[in-house]
Amino acid sequence: MACIGDVFGLQINQEMSRRTVGRAVEEGGVAARIQAAYKLSETKGVTISADSTLNCGLNIESAHMALCVADYTSGNLTIDPSSTPKTIDHTSAEAVRNWEAQIQECCDIFNHSPLARRLGRNFVVRDFMRILNGMHGDHASVEKGTASGLKDRKHDVVIQDLGEEALAGKEYMELVNYLAAWNVKKIAEAGGEEGWKALSPAEQAVRDGVLMKEIVTALGKEAYDALTPEERRRLDLFIWGRCCMHKDLNSFKGGNAEMMLEWKRLGQDGPVLLCNKQNASILRHHLDRTIPKDAVLTEDEFKAFETSTRGGVKACALAGAIFNNKDDKKGQGDRHIDFMTRKLGKQHKRFPNTSNTRFGSYSDASAELITHLPLYKEIVDVIQWSKHVPSLTNIEKNLGNSLADACTLTEFVAMVIYQNVITHPYMRQVRGPGTENVNLLDLGPLHIAIRDHIQSILDNPDIIFGSDISYTTATLDGKPWSNPEAMQAVFKLIPSLPFVKPITLAFFRGAQVTWIRFSAEFAPGGLIDLCTADERQQAWMTPTNDANEGELSGYRVAVRGKPSLTLHQYNALAMFRRNDTQAFMDAVFTDENHAYIMREARRIDASGVEAEKRRKIVDFRIQMAQMNKDKADAKAKHDAEVLEANLKRPLVSLREMDGLKVPGIVDQLNAYRARGVPNILKISNYRLKADKLAALKQAFEWYQVNGASLPVLTGVSAAVQSNPAIIEDWAAEEDVKMEE
Structure with a gap:
């Protein structure tokens, strides 16, 4: 206000207090909740969506609703009333309770408002469940469980509605006789007439209420069972839609996993090993490829080898940590931009944000590295020799090795091809300009086209490897390459990479399998496929x-700039701005409504809602900590008992091993592991009996030579104690940390 006054030459000596500002913000939140309930009371269908993250150790959830409403200026518009509630824990049961609590809060505020009285409306959670037609989110099990819980809740409402309708439709005498039969059952459960009379009026009222619920439920189930399958489908309509971005993300992961397995099928070592600093020091002499493949590893070397990674995705992550680290105090971010700008003669963009694992960042990073491969080799060299003491950190050394490794470059090429052929054409159709009104439920043909296009490439690899390759036949949508410069670099590099064709096809093959699995909701004969056009519109999802x-x-950005901003204040601001609540207020509010939201805001402000929510979270975490500790103690005790049993188990001779069945072989392996024999994998890693038997014989031979030097364990179960795991951040989190 003072700033605006200065513009007009006015001096304003007073200012709004912090309390007044906070209450003004809360008033906007109250109005936004009235708007949400008002719009829900007018619509025929709504879908919801959610996602969550941790912020300072607390679970934060974002929630949206999608429904068709008037926007007061241009007719119809789909809006998303949003909120960002804080939940006690990240479970589906808690998420269902939170959804009901949020809707209940909107209903209570709306139902007590002058607007509801003027319109003669009353909206409750049960009404919301009737029009709830689906949920949208990622593919996580928690979201799936939440959708399942809400679907069950909607079904309960359907049963209740049918039961009440059936009860109201009975003739008077039929109703009397029907209720009398249930009343006999109620009295019998109470212990007869004497038992019923012995109950207090309050207890009798409770039992009467329970009885009526049972009656309504029984009638509802009878009515539901009498419906046709089509009628049941319409009443129970609830679709779980899954984010297209996550579909592509998972297909990329599936392709990468299959690509990494393909090296073994080809009989090749695959990309160079990329050890973190700790493992590199342990495996230093084994990283030399002149060392025989069957060289014996110590137990520490074996563990270091098992925990080390390799491949194009890992190399992209390392490059992102160096050239665009999420911690702006680390890495070579600005030097990278200056170097590339100087060499290319134009302003260069930042390296793809793999350090923050953004969608598509790994394929973007591979395209960047392939496009400017000579320059990235040069910049690693410059980094080394420009230091006061010329040297490379372990992460810089790993990147340099990757850029010089043909197998890693092959994986880069596969990722770039997949990005230009599938990912970017797919993204153009599900997000970005022109896709604002696209309904997820209408995208079944697109996902079938992806499956078929990948299959055509697998059947005819010349589509992407032929001498006359063209984007018109190679890309999913037949449009030009999204990154022609990267594709040009790929075409130049392909002749020098002998395994690029099978590796790329393996990536496409793995991606296709994942696409099919993560697009199951569009299967022929499925719920989405059976929906009518009107039902799809009522269950519209982004x-x-x-x-x-x-x-x-x-x-996260808001609280970083305003640390004292409470969560319910942020919710109020987010809902008010997102839903254009001011336009709603201008259209339907009267002075009486404005006075109401002021009173309601003061009530909420005085209730200490934020402090109460934090208290519940703290109490829950204390309870959860005790539960986890008890569980860990029980597990430690069980493990100690198993260990002692394995130590007492007699070892069989080499001659007796061939006669053992699989359970006996497993018992012997566990016995040797308990005695300290190294390099025994998890039993699940030995798929065949022959593999288990070979491992047992190897353990026997090792124990014959080294068994006498092993320490003798006694009294294992006498001292049972669960010890917390110690995480070596400096070693385990090298992906997100830079070495100096």
């Missing part, structure tokens, strides 16, 4: 979960 992803990021 193709991506961008709204929730963006809201969570927005919250």
Whole structure:
């Protein structure tokens, strides 16, 4: 206010207090909740979406609703009333309770408002469940469980509605006789007439209430069972839609996993090993490829080898940590931009944000590295020799090795091809300009086209490897390459990479399997396929979960700039701005409504809602800590008993081993592991009996030579104690930390 006054030459000596500002913000939140309930009371169908993240150790959830409403200026518009509630824990049961609590809060505020009285409306959670037609989110099990819980809740409402309708439709005498039969059952359960009379009026009222619920439920189930399958489907309509961005993300992961397995099928070592600093020091002499493949590893070397990674994705992550670290105090971010700008003669963009694992960042990083491969080799060399003491950190050394490794470059090429052929054409159809009104439920043909296009490439690899390759036949949508410069670099590099064709096809093959699995909701004969056009419109869902992803990021940015901002204040601001609540207020509010939201805001402000929520979270965490500790103690005791049993188990001779069955072989392996024999894998890693038997004989031979030097364990179960795991951040989190 003072700043605006200065513009007009006015001096304002007074200012709004912090309390007044906070209450003004809360008033906007109250109005937004009235708006949400008002719009829900007018619509025939609504879908919801959610996502969550941790912020300072607390679980934060973003939630949106999608429904068709008037926007007061242009007719019809789909809006998303949003909120960002804080939940006690990250479970589906808690999420269902939180959804009901949020809707109940909106209903209570609306139902007590002058607007509801003027319109003669009353909206409750049960009404919301009737019109709830689906949920949208990522593919996580928690979201799936939440959708399942809400679907069950909607079904309960359907049963209740049918039961009440059936009860109201009975003739008077039929109703009397029907209720009398149930009343006999009620009295019998109470212990007869004497038992019933012995109950207090309050207890009798409770039992009468329970009885009526049972009656309604029984009638509802009878009516539901009498419906046709089509009628049941319409009443129970609830679709779980899954984010298209996550579909592509998982297909990329599936392709990468299959690509990494392909090296073994080809009889090749695969990409160079990329050890963190700790493992590199342990495996230093084994990293030399002149060392025989069957060289014996010590137990520490074996563990270091098992925990080390390799491949194009890992190399991209390392490059992102060096050239665009999420911690702006670390890495070579600005030097990278200056170097590339100097060499290319134009301003260069930042390296793809793999350090923050953004969608598509690994394929973007591989495209960047392939496009400017000579320059990235040069910049690693410059980094080394420009230091006061010329040297490379372990992470820089790993990147340099990757850029010089043909197998890693092959994986880069496979990722770039997949990005230009599938990922970017797919993204153009599910997000970005022109896709604002696209309904996820209408994208079944697109996902079938992806499956078929990948299959055509697998059947005819010349589509992407032929001498006359063209984007018109190679890309999913037949449009030009999204990154022609990267594709040009790929075409130049392919002749020098002997395994690029089978590795790339393996990536496409793994991606296709994942696409099929993560697009199961569009299967022929499935719920989406059976929906009518009107039902799909009433269950409209955005193709991506961008709204929730963006809201969570927005919250983190907001509290970083305003640390004292409470969560319910942020919710009020987010809902008010997102839903254009001011336009709603201008259209339907009267002076009486404005006075109401002021009173309601003061009530909420005085209730200490934020402090109460934090108290519940603390109490829950204390309870959870005790539960986990008790569970860990029980597990430690059980493990000690198993260990002692394995130590007491007699060892069989080499001659007796061939006669053992699989359970006996497993017992012997566990006995040798308990005695300290190294390099025995998890039993699940030995798929065949022959593999288990070979491992047992190897353990026997090792124990014959080294068994006498092993310490003798006694009294194992006498001292049972659960010890917390110690995480070596400096070693385990090298992906997100830079070495100096």
